[in-house]
Amino acid sequence: MPDGSRQSPSSPATAADVAPAIAAVLEAQREHFVAGKTLPRHAREEALRAFLASVQKHEPHIIDALHEDMHRSSTEAYLSEVGYVTGEIRNAIKSVGKWMRPKKMFSPLAAAPSRSMLVSQPLGSTLIVGPWNYPVQLALAPLVGAVAAGNVCVVKPSELAPASSAVVKAIIDEAFDPEWVAAVEGGIETSQALLEHRWDHIFFTGGTEVGRIYAKAGAEHLSRVTLELGGKSPTIVTASADLDVAAKRIAWGKWFNTGQTCIAPDYILAQRSIRDELVEKIGKAATGFYGEDPQQSPDYGRIINDRHFARVAGLIDEAKVAYGGKTDAADRYISPTVMTEVTLSDKVMGEEIFGPLLPVLDFESLEEVVETIGKNPNPLALYLFTTTAAEEQLILDRVSFGGGCINNTLLHFSDHKLPFGGVGSSGLGAYHGHHSFEAFSHKKGVLKTANFLDPSVKYPPYDDTKRRILRKLVH
Numbered sequence: 001m002p003d004g005s006r007q008s009p010s011s012p013a014t015a016a017d018v019a020p021a022i023a024a025v026l027e028a029q030r031e032h033f034v035a036g037k038t039l040p041r042h043a044r045e046e047a048l049r050a051f052l053a054s055v056q057k058h059e060p061h062i063i064d065a066l067h068e069d070m071h072r073s074s075t076e077a078y079l080s081e082v083g084y085v086t087g088e089i090r091n092a093i094k095s096v097g098k099w100m101r102p103k104k105m106f107s108p109l110a111a112a113p114s115r116s117m118l119v120s121q122p123l124g125s126t127l128i129v130g131p132w133n134y135p136v137q138l139a140l141a142p143l144v145g146a147v148a149a150g151n152v153c154v155v156k157p158s159e160l161a162p163a164s165s166a167v168v169k170a171i172i173d174e175a176f177d178p179e180w181v182a183a184v185e186g187g188i189e190t191s192q193a194l195l196e197h198r199w200d201h202i203f204f205t206g207g208t209e210v211g212r213i214y215a216k217a218g219a220e221h222l223s224r225v226t227l228e229l230g231g232k233s234p235t236i237v238t239a240s241a242d243l244d245v246a247a248k249r250i251a252w253g254k255w256f257n258t259g260q261t262c263i264a265p266d267y268i269l270a271q272r273s274i275r276d277e278l279v280e281k282i283g284k285a286a287t288g289f290y291g292e293d294p295q296q297s298p299d300y301g302r303i304i305n306d307r308h309f310a311r312v313a314g315l316i317d318e319a320k321v322a323y324g325g326k327t328d329a330a331d332r333y334i335s336p337t338v339m340t341e342v343t344l345s346d347k348v349m350g351e352e353i354f355g356p357l358l359p360v361l362d363f364e365s366l367e368e369v370v371e372t373i374g375k376n377p378n379p380l381a382l383y384l385f386t387t388t389a390a391e392e393q394l395i396l397d398r399v400s401f402g403g404g405c406i407n408n409t410l411l412h413f414s415d416h417k418l419p420f421g422g423v424g425s426s427g428l429g430a431y432h433g434h435h436s437f438e439a440f441s442h443k444k445g446v447l448k449t450a451n452f453l454d455p456s457v458k459y460p461p462y463d464d465t466k467r468r469i470l471r472k473l474v475h
């Protein structure tokens with residue numbers, strides 16, 4: 001079905017239709033927040049437990065919806081959506097008490113007798129807007145942080161994955177009172193209607209160009225924003241790499257969710273001496289994963305809609321296909337595809353691919369790699385395959401990227417302890433685990449002074465002795 005027309009049945013048709021409902025939800029949520037209902041630790045833990053139970057209950061519906069929206073395999077759906085979100089919620093239930101506790105520290109001598117502390121304060125009304133590619137995870141994982149940090153929240157899942165959007169709404173409706181968390185379904189008009197309001201924090205995941213709209217909306221109301229955006233993520237393979245392992249890990253990371261992953265390896269930079277061997281091994285790995293005809297594999301997905309199918313298929317240069325290259329528009333199928341002899345001026349290098357094409361460029365020295373990556377905007381992820389400490393150090397020191405792996409792909413995302421986010425054009429801010437709690441909190445710096453002592457040295461009138469002491473205390 002054409003892009004944008006796959007609205008869920010419950011999606012309101014126009015911004016005018018949804019505006020009054022949005023205003024009512026926001027007002028009820030503000031009252032709930034101001035009354036302090038989201039603050040107590042037990043209330044947050046209880047809400048998170050209800051959230052966990054609702055996600056668990058809807059596991060089969062999530063898996064069915066992802067299959068309907070993009071033919072996602074049930075294993076991938078569990079790993080990247082259900083399991084990821086339940087892991088985040090469990091971690092938050094276990095840790096929220098610790099995260100909420102004020103962090104005490106010593107105060108400077110000049111302020112004696114005092115103690116300083118950092119107090120985490122929820123921001124208030126928050127908005128989460130999600131994309132279609134991991135439509136459940138990317139709507140619900142940020143919500144874990146929003147609730148743990150004590151905020152009220154409106155979640156707008158992507159209209160381009162309508163079956164998943166409906167399940168996200170069902171999960172939220174069942175787990176939360178709408179004055180605490182509400183799901184609002186709909187398309188761009190609904191998103192625009194939401195942005196008419198003032199939010200204390202906007203958490204947006206999506207494309208870089210749309211991200212600018214959210215940054216501007218945040219600027220308009222001086223709202224805080226987190227922007228989780230996209231970009232071209234390079235995968236560097238040097239001659240020192242273990243090519244058998246590299247090929248499998250690259251093939252897995254590239255064709256997970258049919259390449260429709262924000263942190264998928266977008267293109268490969270292979271050292272010239274090992275390029276052909278690497279390409280051959282990646283092809284073999286793909287055949288091993290999905291068989292001779294990946295269209296028949298239950299583990300290989302489809303492109304989300306006709307518009308994206310046409311865009312991705314249009315990036316294939318048949319003369320440069322070294323593996324795959326098959327398409328079927330009626331089924332929105334594009335096979336795992338590797339292209340070689342690619343240069344920066346090829347169409348496939350002009351935009352984020354966000355599909356199953358893997359262009360391979362080659363290099364002689366890592367200096368060339370630094371230069372090539374620098375010609376594209378800041379990558380969200382970077383993967384380096386090497387067994388040489390000096391090569392690892394050079395890339396870590398010289399290349400700016402959101403996060404990544406050495407000798408692996410995608411898996412930095414799965415570590416709750418690591419902040420996940422971009423840099424520059426690939427994003428602003430980070431989340432996951434404790435970092436999600438931080439993303440949705442303001443840190444109040446508070447200094448508390450005891451009354452038993454009130455040294456007069458800081459009070460006027462000042463003389464030479466006081467001045468000498470004060471200079472020593474503050475320098």
Ligand code: NAD
Pocket residue numbers: 129130131132133134138156157158159160186187188191192205206207208210211213227228229230231261262263352354380422427
């Ligand atoms: P998108 O930017 O088109 O849409 C994301 C959300 O923004 C949707 O909910 C949509 O309703 C809303 N939106 C779209 N146009 C809008 C407008 N004009 N005004 C207001 N709201 C609008 O992104 P997408 O196509 O759903 O997702 C793909 C992009 O997201 C890719 O670039 C990918 O790299 C990026 N992405 C990033 C991450 C990350 O964690 N950094 C994760 C997934 C996807």
